[in-house]
Amino acid sequence: MKHVYTSIIPMRWGDMDAMGHVNNTVYFRYLEQARIEWYAFIGREKNAGMETVVVNAHCSFMVALTYPGEIEVRTYAGSPGRTSFEILQEIRRTDDPDTVYARGGARVVWVDRSTGKSSPLPDTVREMITA
Template sequence: MVPVVHRYVCPMRWGDMDAQAHVNNAAFVDYLQEARVDYLLSGPPTMHQLLDTGVLVVQHQIEYLRPVRFHDRGLAIDLWVDSVGGSRFQIGYEVRDGDEVAIRARTTGAPYDLAGGGLRRLTTAERTIFAAGREDSHQPLPDLPKQAWSAGGHDYPLQIRWSDLDSYGHANNVKYYDYIQEARVALMAQALRWLERDSPSADDVWVVVRQDLDYRRPLDFRVAPYRVNTVVTAIGNRSIRLAASIDDPATGAVYAQARTILVGQQPLTDDQRAALSRLAPR
């Protein structure tokens, strides 16, 4: 039987670091996936088969508590089952760098029928195994408020790479965080005029402290670009809240929606606040 709390030690890669010499926020989603797969593979054959028959990530919630620098000791990821229902289950995580918790996260998953091409309910055996791994002593992560908008913000053309695809033939759930990040950097570069400076300054240091992402439908590889539309939903003294949507610019079909909180090292100037305000939702 799968233990109530499952521990996986995840190695870091040098290429996981960002321009600030910390592990990039999107890389942690990859670490969570490695821990989740290890959890499923360490259980009974029923859980192995869940990976073979298909399982989709429906939502990620990630709270970034402290930056992590590269080292060769690996990060200890404690994983447990938060809840299990008829057709969904939620996994909780704490990512530890030494004795410190660096990341708290939740993943909601749903079984998928690859042969039939649709979501399905959990079997009795699957529910029983997930229920045996349930651990309810950890504090839940409240949802970030969802945002609705029809216009405004910043548009970024998203090109899916062939290497982004997973074993199911769709863009891997991890890659969505990369897509949202690329669009966010483009927005920030435009609004804060990063590209007009020869070298980075303290004004360029912004860190993600929270990011939730809801997966609406799989992204397939194609030549035509998708679109990431990002809007600024709130502006603080040293913080910015963003909402983003990955969609098809031709049909309007929405593939994912994200909410992000950024915190900066320096207070925003009046000019920066004005530029960000022009990217508000309408």
């Protein structure tokens, strides 16, 4: 896996649940936010009419996150297939960067928006993932 992006996201008080820690569903929002920031960073708009679609998402919770604080989401890209690639991510606190609080990610498929069908990964994306 190749490290491709790191995102810093503040935890919000509203992210907490009745148990006093960040709700499990919010972790998926953190992963999504980091993934979308990475897409903007690599210039997804250069591939007009193309999008990624999540076909599988997962998250394993290691240590409970509690407010207040900021998290760091490290995003890694896996070996690309013809139309898809794996994104793996680690969530850490910025004040405790050596501890992995959660691991997650998604398999995404490159899709042509006009047809709704999968499309080969653009060479620029393939090169960025494998470089």
